[in-house]
Amino acid sequence: MDFDFSDEQKMLTDSAARYVRERCDLDSRRKAAKTPDGFSRQHWAHFAQQGWQALTLPEAHGGLGLDMVDMAILMEELGRGLVAEPLVDSTILCGELLVSSRNEAVASELLPLLASGDALLALAHRENDGRCEYDTQVTARAKPVEQGWILNGSKHQVFYGNAATHLVVSAEISGEMGYNLFVLDVTSPGITMDVYPLIDGTRAADIHFSEVAVPPSAQIHSAGSAAKAMDSAVNNAIVALSAAALGSMEAVMAMTADYLKTREQYGQPLAKFQALKHRMAEMLVETEQARAMLFCALAALQGSDMQERRHAVSGLKVLMAQAGLFVAGQGIQLHGGIGVTEEYAVGHHYKALMVFEKRFGDSDFHLARRAQLLT
Amino acid sequence: MNLQLNPEDLAFRDEVRAFLKANLSPEVIYRSRTEVHPPNEDDRRWWNGVLNKKGWAAPSWPKQYGGPGWTPIQRHLFEMECRLAGAPELRWQGLRLIGPVICEFASEALKKRYLPPILEGTEQWAQGFSEPGAGSDLASLKTTALLEGDEYVVNGQKLWTTEAGYSELGFFLVRTDTTSKHGGISMLIIDMKSPGVTVRPIEMINGDVSTYEVFLDNVRVPKGNLIGEPGSAWTQTKFLLANERTSSADIDKAQGDLRRIRDIARKTQKNGRPLLEDPVFRQQLAQLELEVEALDWAVLRVLCNAPSHHPVAASASVLKIRGSQLQHKLTRLAVDALGLRSLRLYSREDAFGASASDAWPELVPGVMVDHLYMRACTIYGGATEVQKNIIAKQAFGL
Numbered sequence: 001m002d003f004d005f006s007d008e009q010k011m012l013t014d015s016a017a018r019y020v021r022e023r024c025d026l027d028s029r030r031k032a033a034k035t036p037d038g039f040s041r042q043h044w045a046h047f048a049q050q051g052w053q054a055l056t057l058p059e060a061h062g063g064l065g066l067d068m069v070d071m072a073i074l075m076e077e078l079g080r081g082l083v084a085e086p087l088v089d090s091t092i093l094c095g096e097l098l099v100s101s102r103n104e105a106v107a108s109e110l111l112p113l114l115a116s117g118d119a120l121l122a123l124a125h126r127e128n129d130g131r132c133e134y135d136t137q138v139t140a141r142a143k144p145v146e147q148g149w150i151l152n153g154s155k156h157q158v159f160y161g162n163a164a165t166h167l168v169v170s171a172e173i174s175g176e177m178g179y180n181l182f183v184l185d186v187t188s189p190g191i192t193m194d195v196y197p198l199i200d201g202t203r204a205a206d207i208h209f210s211e212v213a214v215p216p217s218a219q220i221h222s223a224g225s226a227a228k229a230m231d232s233a234v235n236n237a238i239v240a241l242s243a244a245a246l247g248s249m250e251a252v253m254a255m256t257a258d259y260l261k262t263r264e265q266y267g268q269p270l271a272k273f274q275a276l277k278h279r280m281a282e283m284l285v286e287t288e289q290a291r292a293m294l295f296c297a298l299a300a301l302q303g304s305d306m307q308e309r310r311h312a313v314s315g316l317k318v319l320m321a322q323a324g325l326f327v328a329g330q331g332i333q334l335h336g337g338i339g340v341t342e343e344y345a346v347g348h349h350y351k352a353l354m355v356f357e358k359r360f361g362d363s364d365f366h367l368a369r370r371a372q373l374l375t
Numbered sequence: 376m377n378l379q380l381n382p383e384d385l386a387f388r389d390e391v392r393a394f395l396k397a398n399l400s401p402e403v404i405y406r407s408r409t410e411v412h413p414p415n416e417d418d419r420r421w422w423n424g425v426l427n428k429k430g431w432a433a434p435s436w437p438k439q440y441g442g443p444g445w446t447p448i449q450r451h452l453f454e455m456e457c458r459l460a461g462a463p464e465l466r467w468q469g470l471r472l473i474g475p476v477i478c479e480f481a482s483e484a485l486k487k488r489y490l491p492p493i494l495e496g497t498e499q500w501a502q503g504f505s506e507p508g509a510g511s512d513l514a515s516l517k518t519t520a521l522l523e524g525d526e527y528v529v530n531g532q533k534l535w536t537t538e539a540g541y542s543e544l545g546f547f548l549v550r551t552d553t554t555s556k557h558g559g560i561s562m563l564i565i566d567m568k569s570p571g572v573t574v575r576p577i578e579m580i581n582g583d584v585s586t587y588e589v590f591l592d593n594v595r596v597p598k599g600n601l602i603g604e605p606g607s608a609w610t611q612t613k614f615l616l617a618n619e620r621t622s623s624a625d626i627d628k629a630q631g632d633l634r635r636i637r638d639i640a641r642k643t644q645k646n647g648r649p650l651l652e653d654p655v656f657r658q659q660l661a662q663l664e665l666e667v668e669a670l671d672w673a674v675l676r677v678l679c680n681a682p683s684h685h686p687v688a689a690s691a692s693v694l695k696i697r698g699s700q701l702q703h704k705l706t707r708l709a710v711d712a713l714g715l716r717s718l719r720l721y722s723r724e725d726a727f728g729a730s731a732s733d734a735w736p737e738l739v740p741g742v743m744v745d746h747l748y749m750r751a752c753t754i755y756g757g758a759t760e761v762q763k764n765i766i767a768k769q770a771f772g773l
Contacts, residue, residue, distance in 0.1 A: 001377055001378065001379065001380055001381065001384070001448055001675065001679055002376060002377050002679050002681075003376055003378075003676055003679050003681030003682065004376060004681070004682060005376065005682060006376070009376070069376055069378075250684060253771070257771035257772070257773060260771075260773060261772070261773070271773045274764070276773075277763065277764065277767035277771075277773045278760070278763040278764075278767065280766070280767050280770075280771050280773060281692075281696075281762070281763035281764075281766035281767050281770075282763070284685065284689065284693060284766055284770050284771075285693050285696050285697055285766075288673055288685075288690065288693045288697075289666065289669040289670065289673060289693075289697060290669070291673075291676075292669045292670070292671075292672035292673035292675075292676055293665075293668070293669040293672060295378060295672050295675075295676065296668060296669065296671075296672045298378055299378035299379060302378060302379065303379075315665045315668060315669070318662075318665060319665060319666070319669055367658060367661055367662060367665075368658070368661075370661040370664070370665060371654070371657040371658050371660070371661035372657075374651075374657055374660060374661055374664065
């Protein structure tokens with residue numbers, strides 16, 4: 001067992017760290033949040049030049065064939081810079097659903113576009129009544145017709161749905177049990193969306209499908225494989241987003257320690273006050289436990305035991321969210337008033353971590369899942 | 376990066392498991408698992424000897440002095456398996472604290488005299504560090520050792536000297552020079568039967584005695600019993616602590632505690648069903664199980680020298696803080712799971728198996744006293760607050 005980075009992994013860290021340092025200042029993030037996309041197309045294009053969209057995709061389809069450890073290394077650095085581009089949603093979550101598909105034709109057409117950043121995929125699975133991807137009841141219906149299906153239904157709060165070129169949509173085929181997954185061009189007639197901003201400056205959309213013609217080639221998972229593929233893809237997405245959350249926590253600790261050294265009150269730097277030093281120490285304790293759990297989950301992803309993966313990923317989700325909101329919350333507190341202003345980064349990290357906590361099952365959901373798995 | 380245990384490590388673990396299974400009797404396992412403090416001394420000395428015959432008594436020693444030559448991961452696996460199998464916990468003072476210091480710093484004569492009985496378990500040691508006026512601020516200790524001819528004459532008082540009442544030997548921090556704070560401290564080996572050594576037991580809140588006050592009144596100690604150069608004890612102490620970077624996480628005990636809590640919850644009823652099926656209890660247990668799992672990986676990372684944004688001294692303090700907090704929580708959940716029964720106070724004889732009945736099953740003794748004893752774990756070995764100061768300085772330069 002060893003946790004050392006390979007030379008390639010060191011290069012990946014360095015180049016991501018450099019990019020974040022040079023290009024991902026808070027001002028650029030705030031500007032991007034005000035554009036209709038809610039993120040920066042410039043960043044997205046740069047990521048593509050670096051091959052970051054391609055990182056985990058198979059080499060046969062234009063990817064680099066690296067694994068989730070590499071992705072986690074990249075995401076931690078990007079998380080430090082509050083990177084809000086849909087790398088995880090498009091290439092990890094939807095990418096994994098395409099990679100695990102038996103539909104070779106659509107995989108070989110879309111994966112290279114995904115890898116180059118030319119296609120941007122969003123997952124349209126959760127519906128109005130569900131709290132998360134795991135518990136949503138799929139009521140969208142695909143009615144078989146001579147050539148494929150006709151799709152009707154609505155999907156709720158699709159992250160990055162506004163900017164997607166394609167949607168991965170879950171729907172039940174009339175008369176079957178369990179949902180299928182289809183990939184649709186977002187410009188298909190009959191698709192409409194209501195777009196709104198989220199607290200982190202990104203956008204989500206409620207998406208409606210009305211009499212949308214779905215060709216046979218659009219089916220990427222049948223009812224037999226869709227749920228299992230979804231489980232796997234969501235596992236990977238949680239792990240990648242957790243790494244970004246860890247980056248946020250490291251960034252918060254670094255900026256807070258700097259602030260304590262410079263800000264003076266009662267004639268001395270805040271860093272002299274033991275109560276504040278101890279708070280910083282508590283933040284590191286939480287962060288280090290969350291980091292340890294990230295490696296636990298990465299190890300489980302390498303194994304083939306589905307139960308073990310769920311167990312580790314749920315654990316990671318709970319611990320990272322608990323630790324993250326604690327660390328960013330304390331970061332705000334130690335900054336005082338400036339910590340709650342829009343022009344200072346610490347509050348943005350808090351919001352990013354709040355988004356992380358809510359997505360793909362919140363802490364309550366995942367702790368309950370761990371409790372269920374207890375023997 | 377390789378996040379899985381190597382095949383050799385898995386094979387090693389199997390070997391350890393088989394050895395433990397063949398050598399531990401149900402009575403010994405039962406006594407160990409009560410977590411009564413202090414543990415049964417006869418069991419510990421016996422087990423020390425059994426492990427020594429196998430060459431496994433001193434995992435942290437260099438091979439040339441009798442260590443088995445294991446990797447840090449193998450040491451970790453060994454300790455975890457021993458705990459989970461219910462092996463007696465060996466005394467730390469000789470095997471884990473002073474043994475490695477003697478190997479590293481002491482004269483050949485001291486090595487020859489003192490190392491073999493530690494391996495055999497025939498001489499046990501006390502650690503004389505803290506004093507009434509020197510707790511967290513250890514370097515303010517006042518016990519003096521002044522040279523008179525070929526002997527040091529030692530005067531002073533030590534406090535919290537664990538297991539001193541039944542130890543043959545002690546290693547003491549003494550002041551050989553009163554002009555320098557850290558640089559005036561030396562480490563001296565003292566025979567606990569020397570004239571002038573008085574040991575007074577301190578009864579603790581768990582109702583038992585595991586730690587002592589030691590009074591040193593003109594105790595005459597051969598000059599050669601000083602380890603290394605006079606004034607070098609601070610370096611030796613830092614070495615001793617660095618050697619035990621991950622042990623304060625108490626991860627093997629935490630895993631054992633989780634098992635104990637599950638056992639209790641399976642056999643305890645709530646509303647006519649096993650407590651383990653109660654949703655609120657399951658949620659609490661799931662949270663602690665998760666925190667233990669994270670701590671386990673944090674320990675593995677330190678053992679493997681994983682790359683980190685922060686210095687290793689900070690990581691060691693992180694492990695101590697989280698490990699000790701978890702001891703509070705785990706032993707408390709065990710108490711809560713047991714409910715009212717946890718309040719019964721057992722004599723040592725009864726706790727070690729003499730009193731079990733249907734109304735008072737074997738899983739009751741030791742649960743509360745372990746919790747009470749473990750209140751000390753956020754205080755001993757560097758209090759939580761001291762660890763936080765270390766982290767603030769090491770990780771953040773505060």
